[in-house]
Amino acid sequence: xxxxxxxxxxxxxxxxxxxxxxxxxxxxxxxxxxxxxxxxxxxxxxxxxxxxxxxxxxxxxxxxxxxxxxxxxxxxxxxxxxxxxxxxxxxxxxxxxxxxxxxxxxxxxxxxxxxxxxxxxxxxxxxxxxxxxxxxxxxxxxxxxxxxxxxxxxxxxxxxxxxxxxxxxxxxxxxxxxxxxxxxxxxxxxxxxxxxxxxxxxxxxxxxxxxxxxxxxxxxxxxxxxxxxxxxxxxxxxxxxxxxxxxxxxxxxxxxxxxxxxxxxxxxxxxxxxxxxxxxxxxxxxxxxxxxxxxxxxxxxxxxxxxxxxxxxxxxxxxxxxxxxxxxxxxxxxxxxxxxxxxxxxxxxxxxxxxxxxxxxxxxxxxxxxxxxxxxxxxxxxxxxxxxxxxxxxxxxxxxxxxxxxxxxxxxxxxxxxxxxxxxxxxxxxxxxxxxxxx
Amino acid sequence: xxxxxxxxxxxxxxxxxxxxxxxxxxxxxxxxxxxxxxxxxxxxxxxxxxxxxxxxxxxxxxxxxxxxxxxxxxxxxxxxxxxxxxxxxxxxxxxxxxxxxxxxxxxxxxxxxxxxxxxxxxxxxxxxxxxxxxxxxxxxxxxxxxxxxxxxxxxxxxxxxxxxxxxxxxxxxxxxxxxxxxxxxxxxxxxxxxxxxxxxxxxxxxxxxxxxxxxxxxxxxxxxxxxxxx
Numbered sequence: 001x002x003x004x005x006x007x008x009x010x011x012x013x014x015x016x017x018x019x020x021x022x023x024x025x026x027x028x029x030x031x032x033x034x035x036x037x038x039x040x041x042x043x044x045x046x047x048x049x050x051x052x053x054x055x056x057x058x059x060x061x062x063x064x065x066x067x068x069x070x071x072x073x074x075x076x077x078x079x080x081x082x083x084x085x086x087x088x089x090x091x092x093x094x095x096x097x098x099x100x101x102x103x104x105x106x107x108x109x110x111x112x113x114x115x116x117x118x119x120x121x122x123x124x125x126x127x128x129x130x131x132x133x134x135x136x137x138x139x140x141x142x143x144x145x146x147x148x149x150x151x152x153x154x155x156x157x158x159x160x161x162x163x164x165x166x167x168x169x170x171x172x173x174x175x176x177x178x179x180x181x182x183x184x185x186x187x188x189x190x191x192x193x194x195x196x197x198x199x200x201x202x203x204x205x206x207x208x209x210x211x212x213x214x215x216x217x218x219x220x221x222x223x224x225x226x227x228x229x230x231x232x233x234x235x236x237x238x239x240x241x242x243x244x245x246x247x248x249x250x251x252x253x254x255x256x257x258x259x260x261x262x263x264x265x266x267x268x269x270x271x272x273x274x275x276x277x278x279x280x281x282x283x284x285x286x287x288x289x290x291x292x293x294x295x296x297x298x299x300x301x302x303x304x305x306x307x308x309x310x311x312x313x314x315x316x317x318x319x320x321x322x323x324x325x326x327x328x329x330x331x332x333x334x335x336x337x338x339x340x341x342x343x344x345x346x347x348x349x350x351x352x353x354x355x356x357x358x359x360x361x362x363x364x365x366x367x368x369x370x371x372x373x374x375x376x377x378x379x380x381x382x383x384x385x386x387x388x389x390x391x392x393x394x395x396x397x398x399x400x401x402x403x404x405x406x407x408x409x410x411x412x413x414x415x416x417x418x419x420x421x422x423x424x425x426x427x428x429x430x431x432x433x434x435x436x437x438x439x
Numbered sequence: 440x441x442x443x444x445x446x447x448x449x450x451x452x453x454x455x456x457x458x459x460x461x462x463x464x465x466x467x468x469x470x471x472x473x474x475x476x477x478x479x480x481x482x483x484x485x486x487x488x489x490x491x492x493x494x495x496x497x498x499x500x501x502x503x504x505x506x507x508x509x510x511x512x513x514x515x516x517x518x519x520x521x522x523x524x525x526x527x528x529x530x531x532x533x534x535x536x537x538x539x540x541x542x543x544x545x546x547x548x549x550x551x552x553x554x555x556x557x558x559x560x561x562x563x564x565x566x567x568x569x570x571x572x573x574x575x576x577x578x579x580x581x582x583x584x585x586x587x588x589x590x591x592x593x594x595x596x597x598x599x600x601x602x603x604x605x606x607x608x609x610x611x612x613x614x615x616x617x618x619x620x621x622x623x624x625x626x627x628x629x630x631x632x633x634x635x636x637x638x639x640x641x642x643x644x645x646x647x648x649x650x651x652x653x654x655x656x657x658x659x660x661x662x663x664x665x666x667x668x669x
Contacts, residue, residue: 245449245520248542252455255545271655281542282624301528316593317619320632344622351625
């Protein structure tokens with residue numbers, strides 16, 4: 001799969017359906033939890049407030065039954081009994097002066113039952129009861145405990161929510177990674193298959209989920225393709241054998257007849273017939289060879305190859321021919337990279353390219369074979385540049401050949417999994433470039 | 440007279456091979472299937488075997504393996520309709536001495552048979568001489584009529600092969616295989632150009648030309664070879 005389809009890592013992850021599902025469910029889950037906690041908090045707060053109010057009510061009920069003479073004593077007693085110092089008491093005269101209790105100044109009461117003092121805000125709920133003699137009795141209860149409980153509740157909710165959010169994210173990441181790993185694994189194998197290794201199959205896990213089902217279908221498809229290719233290959237090989245035997249006989253018989261009639265007019269006719277058969281056979285052979293290389297993944301001849309040696313060999317082989325055609329031939333060896341290849345096939349590729357360059361370069365032109373190394377990409381770069389007529393231009397008149405040379409080059413390049421490009425150069429000429437990974 | 444065993448299931452091809460080799464002074468016995476061919480080969484008494492790759496009963500690869508395992512070292516020229524590089528490699532690894540693909544040229548078949556016979560029967564030498572041309576295989580020096588010749592590596596190899604098989608017509612494809620290790624036909628006049636260069640160096644002005652071109656068949660170095668034991 002190309003990089004254009006996966007511009008970056010995170011976009012790639014976001015496209016995984018499980019991550020999107022996990023995010024959606026995570027959001028819903030967290031929202032529900034928060035709503036539930038807010039409700040619990042509200043309920044708990046209301047309950048605690050009611051409880052405080054009930055306690056205040058009980059204290060009030062107790063104090064208002066006590067005669068005025070004993071009230072100061074009763075307030076002192078109630079204060080003494082309140083070991084946690086949560087209860088508030090105050091008896092104030094008509095002028096608001098404190099007569100008893102732990103409130104030094106007369107507080108005010110808000111509409112929602114909270115006691116407020118001007119000097120300091122007290123977090124307390126309470127009631128103010130006017131007595132018959134004009135005095136006022138204040139009974140309240142500190143809300144510090146309630147606030148503390150509320151804080152505990154809030155902390156518990158925040159902690160619980162965070163843990164749940166984290167767990168959700170972790171689960172999403174684990175699911176996504178698992179799916180992404182499976183998808184990447186499938187991509188790697190698919191790449192190997194497109195490179196020609198039809199024996200590869202996609203992994204099918206024991207879960208039989210949607211990816212496994214899809215992989216099973218693709219594997220079944222690959223089985224069929226492999227079987228069909230094997231059949232085609234078998235037919236081609238049988239055809240090769242079946243056609244070659246009669247062609248061999250025909251050629252041998254014409255050859256024999258030509259030898260018997262040496263020096264006669266018939267021999268000349270037979271000679272032309274033999275030439276035609278040879279042309280036919282050469283085309284037939286080239287076609288079969290392309291099909292053999294295309295269909296065949298056997299790599300018996302593969303070994304470590306010194307490309308510089310191959311280039312030199314082809315240079316030495318063609319140099320006299322190039323010179324004879326009135327062309328200049330240069331060999332530039334800038335590195336000596338080693339590649340894994342079938343040396344015979346590499347020689348065939350180079351020969352075909354040089355052969356082509358010679359055919360398409362007019363008298364006085366030049367051809368250059370250059371071998372270099374791209375250290376960053378660990379690639380050997382073999383280039384053949386000529387000053388010929390360029391790619392896509394008509395073949396010069398009188399050029400011989402069956403036109404299958406480039407098909408053969410492509411088949412061999414594909415077998416080796418190299419990269420090959422052919423492009424026109426300015427103002428004229430062609431650049432053929434072969435890129436091979438080094439080791 | 441050399442005795443040849445031709446194991447070939449196609450009767451017409453077998454008959455043409457027999458006629459051709461017979462015309463070159465060889466006695467040919469033909470056989471149409473694998474097991475019988477192996478029995479004949481194991482009996483011995485043949486100087487060379489031409490062996491089809493695909494045979495009824497026992498294929499050519501297995502046959503040559505059997506033959507080599509039983510200690511027979513008669514040279515084997517494998518003939519096959521399968522031209523794949525791997526097939527050639529397999530044929531040679533199994534014990535074949537040379538490999539030719541169908542359809543082949545009769546002259547090329549004869550040339551390969553004769554080159555194999557000569558290679559098998561020749562004695563080790565350090566020097567080759569044809570007419571007034573001498574090549575020292577140790578010092579890699581070539582001398583024609585007393586004049587030292589300056590030859591490039593491939594030119595020297597080409598000359599040595601021509602001299603070792605002097606008098607024999609050598610097809611272009613065989614020269615490409617032996618000298619340049621090329622197992623395909625580059626479909627150009629490459630060999631003509633190389634022969635032309637060699638010719639200019641060895642056939643000096645006023646001297647008898649040694650390299651002959653046989654149109655459509657190949658090249659031949661004249662005068663029979665004289666071995667000097669080393």
